[in-house]
Amino acid sequence: xPRPIEALIHPDALAHNLQRAxxxxxxxxxxxxxxxxxxGHGIERAYAGLKxxxxxxxxxxxxxxxxxxxxxxxxxxxxxxxxxxxxxxxxSRLDLWHTVHREAQIDWLAAHKTQRPHHVFLKMNSGMNxxxxxxxxxxxxxxxxxxxxxxxxxxxTTHFADADGAAGVDAQLAVFxxxxxxxPGERSxxxxxxxxxxxxxxxxxxxxxxxxxxxxxxxxxxxPKRRSADWELQPGMTLRAELIAxxxxxxxxxxxxxxxxxxxxxxxxxxxACGYADGYPRLAPTGTPVLVDGxxxxxxxxxSMDMVAIDLGPVSQAAVGSxxxxxxxxxxxxxxxxxxxxxxxGTIGYELMCALAPRVPTRVA
Ligand SMILES: *Cc1c(COP(=O)(O)O)cnc(C)c1O
Numbered sequence: 001x002p003r004p005i006e007a008l009i010h011p012d013a014l015a016h017n018l019q020r021a022x023x024x025x026x027x028x029x030x031x032x033x034x035x036x037x038x039x040g041h042g043i044e045r046a047y048a049g050l051k052x053x054x055x056x057x058x059x060x061x062x063x064x065x066x067x068x069x070x071x072x073x074x075x076x077x078x079x080x081x082x083x084x085x086x087x088x089x090x091x092s093r094l095d096l097w098h099t100v101h102r103e104a105q106i107d108w109l110a111a112h113k114t115q116r117p118h119h120v121f122l123k124m125n126s127g128m129n130x131x132x133x134x135x136x137x138x139x140x141x142x143x144x145x146x147x148x149x150x151x152x153x154x155x156x157t158t159h160f161a162d163a164d165g166a167a168g169v170d171a172q173l174a175v176f177x178x179x180x181x182x183x184p185g186e187r188s189x190x191x192x193x194x195x196x197x198x199x200x201x202x203x204x205x206x207x208x209x210x211x212x213x214x215x216x217x218x219x220x221x222x223x224p225k226r227r228s229a230d231w232e233l234q235p236g237m238t239l240r241a242e243l244i245a246x247x248x249x250x251x252x253x254x255x256x257x258x259x260x261x262x263x264x265x266x267x268x269x270x271x272x273a274c275g276y277a278d279g280y281p282r283l284a285p286t287g288t289p290v291l292v293d294g295x296x297x298x299x300x301x302x303x304s305m306d307m308v309a310i311d312l313g314p315v316s317q318a319a320v321g322s323x324x325x326x327x328x329x330x331x332x333x334x335x336x337x338x339x340x341x342x343x344x345x346g347t348i349g350y351e352l353m354c355a356l357a358p359r360v361p362t363r364v365a
Contacts, residue, residue, distance in 0.1 A: 004242035004321075005273050007356055008365035009041050010329065013218055013234035014049025020232055021212040025190065025199040028206045029054035031077060033213030034063065040279075040353040041217060041237055043067060045364050049236070050216065055097075057211055061090050068094050077121060079211075080131065081105050088112040099123050099157070100145065101131040109150045117152035120145060121188065124179060126172040128161040135179035142183050155186040155209065163193035164222040173205060193221035196231055219349030223339035235335060237353055238328025238365070239280070243270040243292070243320050246312065255309045256301030261286050268312040272324040275306040279357040280326055281345035284308075288344035291325035292318045294334035327352070329365075 021030050032053035033039075038046035043063060047070050050056070055075035056067050064076050081099035082088055085108035091098050092114040100106060101123040109118070122142055125132030133141045145151050158176045160169045169189075176189070187207030190199050192215035199206040214221050217236040220228045228235070247270075249255070249263040270292065276282035280303060288299040290308070295315040299308055312318045323331055327338040338349040345352075356362070 002361065003273050004244065005278060005360055006240060007360050007362040008238040008240070008328070009045040009049075009362065010234070010236055010238070010365050011046070011049030014041075014046055014216060014236045015052060017216045017218055017233050017236065018050055018052060018212075021192075021195055021210060021215060023200075024195050025206045025210040027203075028190075028199065029209045031055045031057040031075075031188075031209055031211045032216055033057045033079075033211055034067070035059045035079060035213070036354045037063070039213060039217045039350065040356045042362060044070060045362065046236070047072075048364065054209070057213075061087060061096075064090075064094055064096055075119075081121075081123075082108060084108075085111065088114070088118075091118060092116055097121060097155075099131070100141070101125075101133065103141070106141065106144050106148075109145070110148055112150050114150055117150055119153040119155070120151055121155045121157045122185075124156070124158045124176055126158040126175040126179075128159055128172070130159070132158060135175055138179045139183065153185070155188055156180045156183060157188040160189070160191060160194055163191055163197065169194055169198060169205065177204075191221070192216075196221065196226075214350055217349075217353055219337070219339050219342075219353070223337075223349065224343060228337045228339060229335075235328040235338060237338070237356070238330075239274070239278070239326040239356065239360070240328070240330075241272045241274040241278075241324045241326065243310075243318060243322045243324060244273045244307075245271040246318070246320060247271070247309075254301070257304060258302055261301035261309070268316065268318075269300060270310045270312050270318055270322065270324070272308050272310055272326075273306065274308055274324070274326055275304045277305045277357060278360050279352070279355040280308065281341070281347060281352060281355075283347075284341065284345040289336060289340050291323075291330040291334055291336050293322050294325070294331040296334075296336070 032050040057077040078098040097119040123132040188209035190210040
């Protein structure tokens with residue numbers, strides 16, 4: 001039999017979460033962000049759950065081709081735009097919308113021969129200092145683009161650095177508004193955090209398009225301040241394995257590399273077929289939550305390449321073959337949010353889902 005580990009993708013949960021984004025941003029159109037292979041879920045596997053979106057946003061031309069190959073005829077947006085002039089040929093062929101965030105991308109468009117004018121997202125750097133035109137240069141970029149026959153629509157966009165945190169979006173929104181106020185065109189501002197926290201009450205923020213990514217996959221963008229259940233999000237991915245051994249420890253016995261966990265009394269532990277080579281975070285410490293047969297317990301000692309050790313104290317009937325939920329949906333309606341595992345390991349749900357290893361067999365549940 002194959003090694004007992006697998007990842008499950010839940011289209012029903014993705015569809016629910018997408019609907020949740022719509023509810024948070026009434027009247028706005030929704031880009032389902034599927035960059036990084038649908039945040040590790042697999043674009044093809046996620047598609048069934050996300051095809052009620054108004055468009056798909058991603059980075060890679062190859063990913064855009066995959067979305068078209070699935071039969072999607074609606075908008076596809078390149079969030080980083082073109083990387084070189086030649087990319088515009090594929091934009092024309094696949095009818096892609098693309099971000100314009102620097103002057104050279106306008107030069108390429110001006111020299112591009114196409115029958116079909118493009119829709120572009122003109123990006124402002126409103127304070128994050130990654131991509132975008134400075135506020136003072138924004139209007140002239142807009143004027144240049146709007147003079148091109150190659151362009152037939154310009155959406156105004158920016159991206160928030162602190163939508164999930166205490167700083168919030170107000171400072172960047174003020175910069176954006178001041179520089180874009182009297183320019184015509186649709187607006188797109190909100191990622192998941194801004195959509196969930198602010199879009200419902202603030203139409204000026206909601207704009208015409210929201211761009212939820214992480215929430216669609218069931219992770220709370222502002223964990224632990226708010227948990228996925230608080231936002232009514234469901235896990236889009238389950239990582240599960242089985243116990244392949246159990247051990248009886250005596251007081252003083254140690255577990256795993258570095259002997260970093262030492263039992264202070266007799267205890268029963270299990271060993272699950274999941275390690276860092278499967279994408280489980282190596283830095284998850286003793287105490288990281290895990291479910292065995294749907295019962296919450298904890299990791300013990302260091303994560304190995306192919307195995308983790310688990311405290312079976314709370315689940316005394318567990319044996320070889322018991323189901324181990326590393327994150328996502330467990331048996332009997334149990335759930336272990338990926339955010340809790342990420343937090344224990346000092347990272348975020350985004351990183352864990354994107355890092356699911358290719359060796360883990362993955363299927364649509
Ligand atoms: C990744 C990305 C998003 C989605 O962000 P989440 O935090 O996952 O919702 C939105 N907009 C842009 C420009 C992005 O790059």
